[in-house]
Amino acid sequence: MHLSTIYHRLKDFVLGKDPDDNIASADGSYHGIKLDKKLDKNVKMMQTILKDCDDIVYRSFRIAGKMKAELVFLDGLVNTDFIDNYIIKPLTLESRMADIEIEGADDAFCYAKEAVISAASVREGDDMDGIVFNIMSGSTVIFIDGIARCVIVEVKGWEHRQVSDPAVEPTVRGPKDAFTETLRINTMLVRRYIRDPRLKLKTYHIGRRSKTDVAVMYIESIVNVNVLDELNKRLDGIDVDSVVGSALIEHLIEDDWISPFPQIQTTERPDKAAAALMGGKVCIAVDNTPFVLLLPTTLNSFMQAPDDYYQRWLISSLIRFTRFIGTIVALLLPSLYIAMLSYHPEMIPTSLALSMAAGREGLPFPAFIEAFIMEGSLELLREAGMRLPGAMGQTIGVVGAIIIGQAAVGANIVSPAMVVVVALTAIANFAIPSYDLAISFRILRFILMILATTLGLYGIILTVMMIVSHLSILKSFGIPYMAPWIPLNLRDLKDSIIRAPWVSMRTRESYLHLQDEQRMNKDKTSDVVYREKVVKH
Numbered sequence: 001m002h003l004s005t006i007y008h009r010l011k012d013f014v015l016g017k018d019p020d021d022n023i024a025s026a027d028g029s030y031h032g033i034k035l036d037k038k039l040d041k042n043v044k045m046m047q048t049i050l051k052d053c054d055d056i057v058y059r060s061f062r063i064a065g066k067m068k069a070e071l072v073f074l075d076g077l078v079n080t081d082f083i084d085n086y087i088i089k090p091l092t093l094e095s096r097m098a099d100i101e102i103e104g105a106d107d108a109f110c111y112a113k114e115a116v117i118s119a120a121s122v123r124e125g126d127d128m129d130g131i132v133f134n135i136m137s138g139s140t141v142i143f144i145d146g147i148a149r150c151v152i153v154e155v156k157g158w159e160h161r162q163v164s165d166p167a168v169e170p171t172v173r174g175p176k177d178a179f180t181e182t183l184r185i186n187t188m189l190v191r192r193y194i195r196d197p198r199l200k201l202k203t204y205h206i207g208r209r210s211k212t213d214v215a216v217m218y219i220e221s222i223v224n225v226n227v228l229d230e231l232n233k234r235l236d237g238i239d240v241d242s243v244v245g246s247a248l249i250e251h252l253i254e255d256d257w258i259s260p261f262p263q264i265q266t267t268e269r270p271d272k273a274a275a276a277l278m279g280g281k282v283c284i285a286v287d288n289t290p291f292v293l294l295l296p297t298t299l300n301s302f303m304q305a306p307d308d309y310y311q312r313w314l315i316s317s318l319i320r321f322t323r324f325i326g327t328i329v330a331l332l333l334p335s336l337y338i339a340m341l342s343y344h345p346e347m348i349p350t351s352l353a354l355s356m357a358a359g360r361e362g363l364p365f366p367a368f369i370e371a372f373i374m375e376g377s378l379e380l381l382r383e384a385g386m387r388l389p390g391a392m393g394q395t396i397g398v399v400g401a402i403i404i405g406q407a408a409v410g411a412n413i414v415s416p417a418m419v420v421v422v423a424l425t426a427i428a429n430f431a432i433p434s435y436d437l438a439i440s441f442r443i444l445r446f447i448l449m450i451l452a453t454t455l456g457l458y459g460i461i462l463t464v465m466m467i468v469s470h471l472s473i474l475k476s477f478g479i480p481y482m483a484p485w486i487p488l489n490l491r492d493l494k495d496s497i498i499r500a501p502w503v504s505m506r507t508r509e510s511y512l513h514l515q516d517e518q519r520m521n522k523d524k525t526s527d528v529v530y531r532e533k534v535v536k537h
Contacts, residue, residue, distance in 0.1 A: 033128040037105075039145035043070050046143075049132055056135075061088060064095035067108040068145040077138035079157025082119075087140065087153060090116035105146030112142060113151050121154035133211060160185070168435060169269050173310040178268045183213050183287040186270075190217060190283065193274035204235050206249070210242035213287040214249065217273075222280045222508075222516045227296055227477045231282055246286040246293055255475050260443050262436040263476040265294040265301055272306050280514040296479040296512070299471060300496050303327070305433040308499050317498035324497055326431035329424060331441050334371050335452035335460050337421045341367040343456030359415040368453040370414045374422040375446070377404055382426075483511040 030049060035042050043058065050056045059071040069091070073083065091112060102108050113122055125131050126149045131141055138156035163185065166178040179186045187201060198221050204214040214235065218228060234253040243249060246266065254263040267273055268291050273283050276294040284293040294301075303323060308316040340347050341356070348356070363370065381400045405419045425445070432438040444467065451459030474481035484492030492509050494500035507517045 030132060031127070031129040035126050035128065035131075035143070035148045035150060037146055037148045039068055039070060039143055042143045042150075043072075045128065046072055046132075049128070050135075059088065061092050063091050063108045063112060063144065064100045064102050065092070066102050067105060069108070069112075070143045071140060072135060072143070073140040073155070074135055074138065077136075077158045078140060078155045082155050082157065083140055086118040087142070087155075090118070105144055108144050109147050109149065109151070112144065117151070117153055119153045119155065123152050124149050125152050126150070133205075136211070163189070166268050169267065169272070169306060169433075171269075171305075171307045171310065174269070174306045175271050177270060179270060179273075179285075179290045179292060181288050181290055183215060183285055186285045186290075186292065187215055187217065189270035190273055190277070190285075193270060194219070194277060199277065206235065206238050206240070207243040208239070208241050210244070212243040214243070215285045217277060217283040217285065219277055219280070222278070222514050223282060224280060224513050225515070226513070227479070228282060230477055231284075231295070243286065244288070246284065246289040246291050249284060249286055250293055255477065259470065259474055260440045261299070261471065261474065261481070262302070262434070262440065263295075263297065263474070263481065265297040265434070266291045266436065267294060268292075269306060275309070278519075280508055280512045280516075296476040298476065298479065298481055298483050298511075299437075300484065302434040302437040303432075304495075313499050313501045317500075320499055321497055323431050323433070326428035327441065330428035330432065330438075331445055332448065332460065332464075333421055333425050333428070334375060334445060335448035336457075337418070338368045338371050338449060339452040339456045339460055342453070356415065356417050359417055362412050363415060364413070367418075368449070370418050371421075371449060374405075374408070374414055374418055375425075375449070377408075378422055378426055379442070479511060484509070 033045075036045075046056075047058075053074075055075045057071075057073055057075050061069055061071065063069050071083070071088065095111070095116060100111065102111060109124075113124060125134070125141075131150060131152070134152050135141055138154075138158060140153045140155045142151040142153070144150070160182045161180050163177050163180060165176045169178075177189060179189065191199065196219065198219055200218055200220050202216045204216070205211045206214050216231065216235070231253065235249075238249070238252050240248070240252075250262075250264045250266070251257060256263065265276075267276075273292050273294065277283055281294050281296065284295070286292075303320070305320075305323075308320055311319070345353060360367075365373070381404070384400070405423070408414045409416050409419060429438055429442065432441065444463075448460055448463050451463045453459075455462065471482050472480075472486050480486060483489065484496060489511060491507070492511060494505055495509075506520050508514055508519050510517060
C-alpha cells in the first residue's frame with residue numbers, strides 16, 4: 001500500500017469520513033467496482049454515489065414477505081404506474097397470495113428476474129458503473145440481500161414532444177412528420193420507411209458526463225465500408241465532457257473545420273433520412289436533438305430539396321435550375337453592383353446607367369458603403385426576426401425591411417437600385433434549401449463585396465476562383481465535395497442541376513463507391529414503363 005493511500009485513510013479517519021465516500025476512480029467513473037452480497041452496503045454505495053440527488057427514489061420491500069430488497073430509480077424518467085403494478089405489486093402482494101416458497105437469495109433473484117416482473121427488457125448487472133448509467137437513463141434497479149447482482153428493468157417513461165410537422169423543411173406533397181428530441185422515436189420513424197433487417201443501428205455513448213446516446217444507422221449491403229470504418233474511428237476518438245446536440249458531433253468529425261462550407265448534411269425529415277440511407281449514406285441520430293446527420297455529402301446534395309422527388313421530373317428540373325440561378329444571384333449580385341458602379345460603369349447599358357445615376361444624385365455615400373449599410377441592416381433584421389416569437393418575428397422581418405428601405409430612400413441615404421439589389425439578394429438566399437449552406441454563402445457574399453470594393457471585377461473573379469479551388473479539394477469522408485462535376489461523371493449528372501425521370505435513375509451515385517449500385521431492376525421497370533397500352537372498348 002502506497003504511503004499516500006495510508007495518509008488519506010488516516011486523514012479520513014481523523015475527520016470522521018467514511019472511506020466509501022471516495023469510491024470513484026480518477027476519471028469520475030465507477031468502472032470495476034462490483035456489488036457486494038450485503039444489501040445495506042450496496043444501498044450505501046448508491047447513496048454515496050448519488051448523494052444530493054433528491055430525485056432518486058429508494059423503496060425498501062421484501063420479496064414474498066421474506067427476502068429484503070431495495071428498488072432504486074430516478075423520478076421523472078420512469079413510468080411510476082408500471083413500477084407500482086408490474087414490479088412492486090407482483091414481488092410483494094401477489095407472491096404472498098400465491099404462497100411462493102423462497103429458500104434463499106438465489107431463489108429470490110431468479111423469481112424476480114424470470115417469473116413475476118412483466119417487462120419486455122429485464123436483465124442483470126453487477127458493475128456499479130453500468131448500474132448507475134442505467135438508473136440515470138431511466139431504468140429501475142432491484143438489489144436483493146445476499147446476492148452480488150441486481151435486476152435491471154427497462155421502465156423509461158419521460159415526457160416528450162409528439163411528432164409534428166417539419167418546421168425548417170416543409171414540403172407541398174411530402175410527408176408531414178418530423179424528428180423529435182427522443183432518439184428511439186427518431187429511429188422508429190426511419191424504420192417505418194425501411195423495413196429491411198439489413199438496416200443496422202449501432203449505439204455509442206459519447207460524453208464523459210452526459211453519456212449521450214448516439215445512433216449510427218446504415219444499410220449493411222449498400223454502404224461504403226471504408227466510410228463506415230472511418231466514421232467509427234472518428235466517433236471512438238471523441239473525448240468530451242458532454243454532447244448537447246448533433247452540432248458538436250458534426251464539428252468534431254468533419255474533414256475540414258476551417259472551411260466555411262458544411263461537410264455533413266442535417267435534416268429533420270425522416271423521409272429524407274430514409275432516402276439518404278437507401279442511397280448508401282450513413283445517418284447519425286443524437287439523443288435530445290431533432291436533427292440527424294447525413295454523410296458523406298456533396299455540394300450537389302445541399303441543393304436538393306425533398307419536393308424535387310415528389311413532383312414530376314420536368315417541374316422538379318425547372319425548380320432546381322431556378323434554385324441554382326438563385327444561389328449565384330445570392331452570392332454575386334451585391335459585389336457585381338459595387339464593381340460595375342464603382343469601377344466598370346461602361347458595362348452597364350446606357351439607359352440603365354442614366355437611371356441609376358439619377359437615383360444616386362445627392363447621395364452622401366459611395367456605392368460600397370451604401371451596399372454594406374443595406375446588407376448589414378438586412379442581417380440585423382434577419383437575426384432579430386429569428387429571436388422573436390414566430391408571428392412577431394415574421395412581422396418584424398417583412399415590415400421592418402419595407403419601412404427601413406423606404407425610409408432610407410426617402411432620407412436620401414441609399415438609392416432605389418440598391419434597395420432592389422438587396423431585396424433580390426435576400427429572396428435568392430432564401431431559395432437555397434439548406435440553412436447551413438445559405439449561411440456559408442452569406443459569409444462569402446461579404447468577402448466578395450470587400451474584394452469588389454478594392455479590386456472591382458478582378459477581385460470578384462479572383463475570389464470565385466479561390467472558392468472553386470477550395471471546393472475542388474474539399475472532401476467529405478473521402479468523397480469529393482464537388483462530385484459529380486469535379487471529377488466529371490456524366491452518369492451521375494442526371495440528378496444534379498436537373499432531375500432526370502425516375503426510369504433513367506436506375507443506379508445510385510457511382511462516386512460513393514457503394515457495394516450495391518443498382519437501384520431498380522432495369523428489365524422489369526422497362527416492361528412496366530414502356531408496356532404496350534391496349535384500350536378495350
